[in-house]
Amino acid sequence: MSQSSNSAKKSVKVLVYSDDVNTRQQVVLALGRRPHPDLGEFEYVEVATLPVVLQNMDAGGIDLAILDGEAVPAGGMGIAKQLKDEIFECPPILVLTGRPQDAWLATWSRAEAAVPHPIDPIQLAEAVIGLVRENVPATTA
Numbered sequence: 149m150s151q152s153s154n155s156a157k158k159s160v161k162v163l164v165y166s167d168d169v170n171t172r173q174q175v176v177l178a179l180g181r182r183p184h185p186d187l188g189e190f191e192y193v194e195v196a197t198l199p200v201v202l203q204n205m206d207a208g209g210i211d212l213a214i215l216d217g218e219a220v221p222a223g224g225m226g227i228a229k230q231l232k233d234e235i236f237e238c239p240p241i242l243v244l245t246g247r248p249q250d251a252w253l254a255t256w257s258r259a260e261a262a263v264p265h266p267i268d269p270i271q272l273a274e275a276v277i278g279l280v281r282e283n284v285p286a287t288t289a
Contacts, residue, residue: 160187160211160284161209161210162190162191162192162210162212162214162276163193163195163205163210163213164193164214165195165214166196166219167220168219169196171216171219172194176194177269178273179272179273183276184277187277187280187284198227201213201215201222201227201231205231206235210239211239211240211280212239212242212280212284213228213239213241215241217245217246217250224243225254228241228243228257228259229256240280240282240283241258241259242260242275242276242279243257243262244262244264244267245262245264246265247264247265248264250264261275
């Protein structure tokens, strides 16, 4: 097997932040390893605290961040705003909101997308696929 077939689809590195391990697991299970055949395999970085979010985002290499807006003590919307203010060419951010009516808060946070709790796997996958397609360079098969 040639190397080009292995590298044809770049893996997509997704940071998933929530203080709740169940929320992180729901996101990972909803999206799976490859939510769309046109995209590379997803590699997840699960994070439970703000300092580790900042460390991973500062290090680079993250293609998408999914932040839980209901996380405690640091909510995902505040973190999203901080990341957008502080990181040059910040990767796209999706915020998980408490209710559909909270989507306007995601606009304030400058997140590119918002999906409400409880997590709907189809809605989450559609939002994530859209963000990744827009922001991760296309690969040729």
